[in-house]
Amino acid sequence: MSLFPNYIKYDVSFVKGEGAVLWDEAGKTYLDFGSGIGVTNLGHHHPALTHALIQQIHQLWHVSNLFPISLQEEVASLLCRHSGLGAAFFCNSGAEANEAAIKLARKWAKEEKKVLEPEIITFEGSFHGRTLATLTATGQEKVKTGFGPLPAGFITVPFENIDAVKQATNPQTAAILLEMVKGEGGVYPASYSFVQELANWCEKNNILLIVDEVQTGIGRTGEWFSFQHYGIWPDVITLAKGLGNGFPIGAMLAKEALKPVFRPGTHGTTFGGNPLAMTVAKTVLTEIENNNLLHDVKEKGRYFLESLKEELSDSEAVIAIRGLGLMIGIQLSKPVAPIIKQLLKQGIVTLPAGENVLRLLPPLVVTYEQLNQAVHLIKEAVCEPTQLTIIQNGG
Ligand SMILES: Cc1ncc(COP(=O)(O)O)c(C=O)c1O
Incomplete structure (x- = not known):
């Protein structure tokens, strides 16, 4: 074996998928109630996605962000329409989307609030990714062990505890980063009252509210984004997983007012938003909308x-x-x-x-019969x- 042993793998290997069903090498079928960790929301081998990707494969794969890619504008405008936000940045994963949000919040705080050492408040039991900044933001010790020194500027407080948030707030506070439903941390939906208090606190203190929608976004919870269950309007959200249905993609969306923070040269990626990923994302969004x-x-x-x-x-x-x-x-x-x-x-x-x-994260296209099974x-x-x-x- 020439792979790093960093993953503990099951002894089943899948070779084919269709909707919510997977086949292993021996031809045995499985119901897929994991969706590749909340990714294949439209199921495996989705006809419209397969068709769109194959068409794009024959046309153009990659040109870099040195050139305009009209599909990026199309996907950005769909995402902004569904979220009420005003600007999109595309990358390749959830961790990268959160990195972009952290960078945006820091730069905004330095420019707008004249803060020298911006801080971000996060929550115990949260999960935000495996890069150095996102694992520091994550409220679980097990993902941090052995990787210090960790970046400064993160404070983790107990989930659902508004007093702890208030105590942790100081003039350096740039943003609060939160999952509406803690995914990796045990599937805990935040309470309505806590989210309201948090949103009010952010508004009152000129703090950005960043919602990590990497797992909850793109229809998983029954709204386009989980924040829409709570009647609030975050400043920034991050996406990945279901947006590409298995094609690697990440995105950060922010309010229009934050657009100027990422001026030319401030942030970027080679692959992010390439035509293949954008074709898939556009089709995912269209399919969810057209099929109600x-x-x-x-x-x-x-x-x-x-x-x-x-x-x-x-x-x-x-x-x-x-x-x-x-x-x-x-x-x-x-x-x-x-x-x-x-x-x-x-x-x-x-x-x-x-x-x-x-x-349990079945694909959104799961049937009632499969749910009963x-x-x-x-x-x-x-x-x-x-x-x-x-x-x-x-x-
Ligand atoms: C809420 C949340 N944020 C961020 C991430 C990191 O995403 P990725 O693994 O694509 O970097 C995950 C992954 O499980 C997640 O569930």
Whole structure:
């Protein structure tokens, strides 16, 4: 093996996908309730995406950002229309989108607030990426261990604690960075009141509110962006995952007033916004809109959450079931890793969120029948003590 051993991999290798179904090398089928960690929102082998990408492959792959790319303008205007924001920057991943937001906030604070050492407030249990700045922003020690010295200028406070935010605020505070639903950190939706208080605090103190929509964006929660459930209007949002349905892409959107902060030469990327990625993103956005998928996600999400609660709530193994749209977490009283392995054997791909939470991110195009199958399989794996014993003993 010539790869770094930084990923712990399952012993299943997929060779084909269609909608919410995956095939392994032996031809066995699996329900995909992980969507490649919240990425393939429109499912595998989506006809319109495949068609658009193939057409673009035959036309033009890459020219760099030294030249205008009209598709960038088209995708930017769609994203701005759906978010109410005024400017887009394209990159290649979620971490890069958050890096762009951090840089934008620092530069804005230096220019607008005359702050010398800008600070960004983030939350415990959050996840913002693996680059040095984004892992420092992340509120989980495990992603930081061994990578110091870490960049200065980040303060992490307890989630849902507005007093802690107020105490951490000082004249250097440039921005607050938040996930509306903590994804990697256990699928915790923020409460409406906390988000309102936070938005008011930012407004009152001239602090930028940055919402990390890398996992929650592009329809995952039943709105284009999760902030739209909360009746607030952030200054900046970051996107990746579902925007490319598997084609690498990231984006940062900001209010019109922040546009001049990134003047020529301040920030950039070689690949970001290339024609291949832009074609895919444009098609993703058009498909979601034309097929009224946001409405479907709300309905399916409600149905899935209720079905899971009905079937699993009585089990001693289940502490809580929560989520927003098709982003659902089942908090267990035991480790989730053996259950995920068991589910994989039973033919369904699921994800962990921390040690004890089973995270379910089916594609937005999942059918009701597939949701019912998943509820049945999850119930079997979570509530059956005998099967779990076998798995645990078998490693
Ligand atoms: C909320 C959030 N932000 C940022 C990231 C980092 O994205 P990427 O892995 O594309 O760098 C992730 C990845 O899981 C995420 O869930």
